[in-house]
Amino acid sequence: MKYHFFQNYSGYNANDNTSLTYYTSPFIRFARTAGNIPGNFGKIALYFDYAKSPLSGEFTFYDASDKETDELKLVKNGWEEIELVKITNTFRYYFLKNQEFRKSLDYVNKFKQSVEKLNVDELIENIKVVDNTYDLTFLDNIKNTINNFNNNFTTKLKNYGNR
Secondary structure, eight states: OOEEEEEEOTTOOOSSSOOOOOOSOSSEEEEEESSOOOGGGSEEEEEOOTTSOTTTOOOEEEETTSOEEOHHHHHHTTOOHHHHHHHHHHHHHHHHHHHHHHHHHHHHHHHHHHHHHOOHHHHHHHHHHHHHHSOTTHHHHHHHHHHHHHHHHHHHHHHHOOO
16 A cells, blocks of 8 residues: 655545545644545545644544544555554654644744844843943943853854754
């Protein structure tokens, strides 16, 4: 059996069976067999809720007519158990990596938004007020902190392989 795996599920239309059109999920992927599996079971989709654990969470199978199905029906209709195990394990791994990516992307975007919210003009105005009445090294400490952050960020970005 050969599979077309992890293509977008929503709106996919293939020559055999009916098209999969289940649109409500942010994470649905499908597998399509090139074998002779009858009816709506030649294509299946897997849905996984992001709130669940990739390794221990449950996912749902759908047949080509967008009806929820299960492993027993898939095997009864021509899918081999070992192929379903390979698909589900690959799907779990893909989901795990995708979940890791999303968490990292969320962190980077939040960090960027925090930096964008910094108001340099307001900072300078407040430094002027505090610097005139506070410790003489206050402004130097602020400059050092900002310079250290910039240098650290620039160095680590170069070490990463600035693209």
